Amino acid sequence: MPDRNMRDVYCEALMEAAEENRELVVLDADLMGANGLTPFKETFPDRFINVGVAEANMIGIAAGLSAMGKIPFASTFACFASRRVYDQFFISSNYARLKVNLTGSDPGITVTYNGGTHMTFEDIGIMRNTPELVIYEPADIVSLKSLVKQSVTLPNSTYMRLHRKDTNRLYDESDSFSFGKGKVLRDGKDIAILAVGFVMVPEALAAADILAEEGISAAVIDMFSIKPFDEELVLHYARSAGGIVVCENHQSETGLGGAVTFFLARHCPATVRTVGINGEFGEVGDLAFLKERFNLTAEHIAGTAKECLEAKE
Numbered sequence: 001m002p003d004r005n006m007r008d009v010y011c012e013a014l015m016e017a018a019e020e021n022r023e024l025v026v027l028d029a030d031l032m033g034a035n036g037l038t039p040f041k042e043t044f045p046d047r048f049i050n051v052g053v054a055e056a057n058m059i060g061i062a063a064g065l066s067a068m069g070k071i072p073f074a075s076t077f078a079c080f081a082s083r084r085v086y087d088q089f090f091i092s093s094n095y096a097r098l099k100v101n102l103t104g105s106d107p108g109i110t111v112t113y114n115g116g117t118h119m120t121f122e123d124i125g126i127m128r129n130t131p132e133l134v135i136y137e138p139a140d141i142v143s144l145k146s147l148v149k150q151s152v153t154l155p156n157s158t159y160m161r162l163h164r165k166d167t168n169r170l171y172d173e174s175d176s177f178s179f180g181k182g183k184v185l186r187d188g189k190d191i192a193i194l195a196v197g198f199v200m201v202p203e204a205l206a207a208a209d210i211l212a213e214e215g216i217s218a219a220v221i222d223m224f225s226i227k228p229f230d231e232e233l234v235l236h237y238a239r240s241a242g243g244i245v246v247c248e249n250h251q252s253e254t255g256l257g258g259a260v261t262f263f264l265a266r267h268c269p270a271t272v273r274t275v276g277i278n279g280e281f282g283e284v285g286d287l288a289f290l291k292e293r294f295n296l297t298a299e300h301i302a303g304t305a306k307e308c309l310e311a312k313e
Contacts, residue, residue, distance in 0.1 A: 133227065
């Protein structure tokens with residue numbers, strides 16, 4: 001697979017899945033070009049619906065299609081996919097035991113110049129309230145393609161956070177991915193860094209390099225499956241390393257950090273620190289500026305890891 005941006009790979013995954021399953025349909029809220037779905041519309045014009053700027057209506061239509069045996073994928077910006085349509089998604093899709101695959105693009109700081117109104121730091125927290133919903137955030141184009149195609153066969157509704165514009169490649173084509181499991185990118189014995197998504201997984205790997213220069217052995221785990229997350233793997237590192245740092249482009253309290261600390265409090269108390277958003281709104285800037293602004297950098301992760309090590313002693 002040549003290195004293309006993530007929205008192109010998202011569309012390619014949908015097109016390949018549509019070739020294999022004639023029930024797959026795609027809905028979009030007037031962001032077809034922004035979300036890279038133009039090739040799907042051109043290839044499958046009778047299986048693509050642009051509902052216009054009517055996101056809640058899009059979810060109602062998707063639920064109706066699911067009730068008729070279709071497999072809908074609905075896409076819009078993450079701020080609209082979570083805050084604006086939550087009631088429709090909760091009731092019409094999940095509570096009704098129908099299957100709607102909802103994609104929220106440009107989560108957190110990846111929305112950059114669209115600014116604070118569109119900077120979604122709370123979508124994981126909102127969606128985590130939904131029973132049985134599968135939530136995931138691929139960190140690169142390989143895992144993205146694999147997980148989108150796997151989500152076709154899941155019985156549950158899904159919510160995916162999608163960075164659109166750039167390319168990460170962390171994995172080989174031979175790598176496999178499963179919902180409910182994490183991927184150990186680097187093993188370590190002193191501390192474990194759990195990271196999720198396009199922004200934070202590469203920063204976590206860079207942080208592990210910084211720590212290694214100081215003689216600290218840090219494991220790095222890609223927690224692409226946010227709900228369910230890999231409880232067995234978290235328990236393993238809580239017991240073997242004792243210290244855990246959770247990194248996400250989201251409010252730490254309500255995102256993966258909240259889920260992991262709540263889980264460990266019940267099953268295996270450990271020293272946990274978080275790197276994420278701490279009760280702030282978003283603002284305008286490019287990605288590099290926003291990483292620094294909200295302390296989502298390798299240097300900050302490494303510093304937090306050292307604090308965690310000191311605390312567990």
